[in-house]
Amino acid sequence: MKYHINHLRELEAESIFVLREVAAQFQKPVIMFSGGKDSIVMTHLARKAFFPAKIPFPLLHVDTGHNFPEALEYRDNLVKELGVKLIVGSVQEGIDTGLVVEETGYNASRNSLQTAVLLDTLEKHKFDAAMGGARRDEEKARAKERFFSHRDEFGQWDPKNQRPELWNLFNGKKRMGEHFRVFPISNWTELDIWQYIALEEIPLPSLYLSHKRKCFIRDGVILADSEYVNLKPDEKIEEMTVRYRTLGDMPITGAVLSDAATVQDIIMEVATTRITERGGRADDKRSETAMEDRKKAGYF
Amino acid sequence: MESFTSLEEYQKMSLLRFTTAGSVDDGKSTLIGRMLYDTKSVFQDQYDAIKETSERRGEEGVNLALLTDGLRAEREQGITIDVAYRYFATPKRKFIIADTPGHIQYTRNMVTGASTANLALILIDARNGIVEQTRRHAFIASLLQIPHLVICINKMDLVDYSEEAYEKIKSEFRGFAAKLDVNDVEFIPVSALVGDNIVNESENMPWYKGTTLLYHLENVHIGSDHNFIDCRLPVQHVIRPYSDEYHDYRGYAGRVAGGIFKKGDKVMVLPSGFTSKIKKIDTYDGEIAEAFPPMSVTMLLEDDIDVSRGDMIVRENNVPDVEQDLEVMVCWFNDRPLQPRGKYALLHTTQDVRCIIKDIRYKVNINTLHRDEDDKFIKMNDIARIVIRTTKPLFVDSYRKNRNTGSIIFVDEATNETVGAGMIIG
Numbered sequence: 001m002k003y004h005i006n007h008l009r010e011l012e013a014e015s016i017f018v019l020r021e022v023a024a025q026f027q028k029p030v031i032m033f034s035g036g037k038d039s040i041v042m043t044h045l046a047r048k049a050f051f052p053a054k055i056p057f058p059l060l061h062v063d064t065g066h067n068f069p070e071a072l073e074y075r076d077n078l079v080k081e082l083g084v085k086l087i088v089g090s091v092q093e094g095i096d097t098g099l100v101v102e103e104t105g106y107n108a109s110r111n112s113l114q115t116a117v118l119l120d121t122l123e124k125h126k127f128d129a130a131m132g133g134a135r136r137d138e139e140k141a142r143a144k145e146r147f148f149s150h151r152d153e154f155g156q157w158d159p160k161n162q163r164p165e166l167w168n169l170f171n172g173k174k175r176m177g178e179h180f181r182v183f184p185i186s187n188w189t190e191l192d193i194w195q196y197i198a199l200e201e202i203p204l205p206s207l208y209l210s211h212k213r214k215c216f217i218r219d220g221v222i223l224a225d226s227e228y229v230n231l232k233p234d235e236k237i238e239e240m241t242v243r244y245r246t247l248g249d250m251p252i253t254g255a256v257l258s259d260a261a262t263v264q265d266i267i268m269e270v271a272t273t274r275i276t277e278r279g280g281r282a283d284d285k286r287s288e289t290a291m292e293d294r295k296k297a298g299y300f
Numbered sequence: 301m302e303s304f305t306s307l308e309e310y311q312k313m314s315l316l317r318f319t320t321a322g323s324v325d326d327g328k329s330t331l332i333g334r335m336l337y338d339t340k341s342v343f344q345d346q347y348d349a350i351k352e353t354s355e356r357r358g359e360e361g362v363n364l365a366l367l368t369d370g371l372r373a374e375r376e377q378g379i380t381i382d383v384a385y386r387y388f389a390t391p392k393r394k395f396i397i398a399d400t401p402g403h404i405q406y407t408r409n410m411v412t413g414a415s416t417a418n419l420a421l422i423l424i425d426a427r428n429g430i431v432e433q434t435r436r437h438a439f440i441a442s443l444l445q446i447p448h449l450v451i452c453i454n455k456m457d458l459v460d461y462s463e464e465a466y467e468k469i470k471s472e473f474r475g476f477a478a479k480l481d482v483n484d485v486e487f488i489p490v491s492a493l494v495g496d497n498i499v500n501e502s503e504n505m506p507w508y509k510g511t512t513l514l515y516h517l518e519n520v521h522i523g524s525d526h527n528f529i530d531c532r533l534p535v536q537h538v539i540r541p542y543s544d545e546y547h548d549y550r551g552y553a554g555r556v557a558g559g560i561f562k563k564g565d566k567v568m569v570l571p572s573g574f575t576s577k578i579k580k581i582d583t584y585d586g587e588i589a590e591a592f593p594p595m596s597v598t599m600l601l602e603d604d605i606d607v608s609r610g611d612m613i614v615r616e617n618n619v620p621d622v623e624q625d626l627e628v629m630v631c632w633f634n635d636r637p638l639q640p641r642g643k644y645a646l647l648h649t650t651q652d653v654r655c656i657i658k659d660i661r662y663k664v665n666i667n668t669l670h671r672d673e674d675d676k677f678i679k680m681n682d683i684a685r686i687v688i689r690t691t692k693p694l695f696v697d698s699y700r701k702n703r704n705t706g707s708i709i710f711v712d713e714a715t716n717e718t719v720g721a722g723m724i725i726g
Contacts, residue, residue: 003528003560003592007315007394016596017555020536024609024650048584049596052549053541136385143384159382163718164408164633166415167707168555169647173716187396189387195310264305271304 025172035071038133089121221254319413322423323433331492333364338499341388531559534649551598557704634719638678698726
């Protein structure tokens with residue numbers, strides 16, 4: 001078996017192929033960068049795909065204003081290192097200009113506002129392909145997603161009417177005003193991502209590793225105390241040893257109790273854990289089809 | 301567990317892509333659910349969710365088929381609408397399942413799932429034997445040249461685990477498959493509901509001497525599924541860094557579609573026909589000596605010749621066919637039927653051209669494999685042999701020889717939808 005590559009290298013080769021297709025088929029592509037591990041791996045793969053040239057895409061961050069400061073710091077350093085342009089779509093600005101209306105109540109989050117701000121930013125900059133770090137193993141609606149996912153002029157996903165995707169022939173043809181979402185790491189699993197981070201020694205925001213943090217528990221989810229949350233009367237702040245499995249908005253991203261202090265520790269934890277990584281996301285708990293509904297509306 | 305936690309062990313795993321096909325109610329979702337559950341690929345929160353749903357619907361026990369439900373409409377109607385991709389791993393391999401619906405109107409989804417699969421898993425309900433859908437699925441698997449076929453004869457528990465029932469279906473399938481182009485066929489009697497011969501060996505069928513489904517999936521030889529003979533690098537993108545450090549760098553980026561390229565090899569670029577030598581095969585992790593499928597690499601040539609996207613780098617003494625007139629087997633995907641004399645956009649490797657449908661030779665009756673030369677009305681889910689002419693020459697191999705350089709898709713120029721998939725006949 002001399003001419004054989006292992007499954008991580010095969011996934012890598014596939015993702016690089018997809019990223020290069022995006023550069024070739026679209027006029028103005030952009031990488032949606034959240035600061036989470038999946039978008040970090042996607043950006044690392046883009047660096048590999050175009051080496052020794054710079055990544056030919058800017059990074060787009062939809063800033064809800066409710067970010068973990070560690071994620072923002074990581075983002076700014078990475079942008080500097082890659083020498084690419086950073087574009088920020090601001091939810092706060094969207095609220096100020098009346099594009100979106102802030103939710104109220106205990107479970108208020110800016111997560112659903114992201115979609116309108118994302119679509120507005122894509123439109124303003126005339127981006128015709130937005131690459132995201134979504135994976136098909138994450139969630140049941142995402143299991144049906146294509147690599148090249150066509151969106152109409154309202155940014156909507158029509159899951160029953162997707163273009164068939166065969167072999168490695170990707171059809172990025174579109175009409176004026178329409179755009180694509182592209183998911184280069186569709187076929188990676190959570191464990192693949194972590195093993196690849198270990199293999200490639202990719203640096204991550206410190207939030208992924210175990211740390212002490214002031215938290216409280218709501219509906220079984222451990223949430224960080226921050227200026228963005230309103231505590232209910234029976235909720236108590238406690239110091240806990242936690243880490244994050246995904247990074248979203250501070251008020252809705254659940255932490256897990258963990259002593260995992262290195263990537264290797266995390267791999268041990270992921271390999272033995274019995275809860276899916278999105279299990280800690282309050283945004284998916286709103287209903288059984290929460291993700292499908294958000295995707296249809298233009299979420300990534 | 302160690303293979304999942306040790307990076308060294310993790311890197312020994314290979315990747316198997318397989319597609320599942322079956323007709324309505326033959327237990328395909330249950331089989332996939334069972335495989336995920338028995339390989340411990342189901343998380344606690346997923347299990348809790350389907351347990352709750354099963355109870356709410358008043359079902360007996362936990363319905364593992366619910367693990368594969370995706371869209372709202374699918375759950376409401378209890379059917380699968382679109383190809384869904386699922387993932388699981390054992391210490392030996394990582395698996396990607398293209399889970400395709402069995403309904404007749406969704407044959408295009410099976411073709412889609414089959415296009416990237418190393419293996420096709422076809423389910424047969426032991427009570428019903430071979431039905432129209434089985435023939436259709438086997439034909440598609442052979443048409444798409446899936447290297448390995450596994451026939452799972454399911455619901456053995458409902459035929460008293462009868463060896464006779466199993467043997468009867470097996471021989472009937474063999475009779476049918478003799479007319480098809482399939483090499484490696486394996487038959488496994490299973491009960492997805494009970495778990496017989498899926499992951500664990502069945503105690504109910506002592507007469508069966510073969511392996512479990514999972515053992516077969518873990519051990520089937522996939523090392524020769526790629527073409528390592530005919531060197532083909534379709535150029536995807538030209539890398540020009542425009543920096544002082546890499547001033548004269550011109551790298552031809554692409555995914556190797558066939559053969560083994562080595563540094564120093566004499567190569568030819570199509571369509572220009574210019575020859576040169578491979579100066580370097582580059583990656584982000586440094587130079588490599590050889591490139592082969594399915595690697596993504598960047599190739600640098602000794603001579604400064606004009607190469608751009610859509611060109612193909614090949615070996616001088618082994619070139620593909622350079623053709624504008626092609627014989628193609630097509631599977632039609634769209635509500636709007638194939639238009640005789642119609643013009644379509646066509647994608648092949650990294651080429652984007654136009655074509656005209658010059659002739660429809662025959663339509664295939666998928667159930668009888670009969671060629672109907674009088675029926676030229678090709679609608680959704682039909683399979684036909686056609687003749688096309690392209691605006692520019694393509695660099696092609698027969699699909700049988702190379703799936704990467706022998707496949708094309710048709711795109712409707714008005715709607716931009718992918719309307720058909722084609723396999724080039726050499």
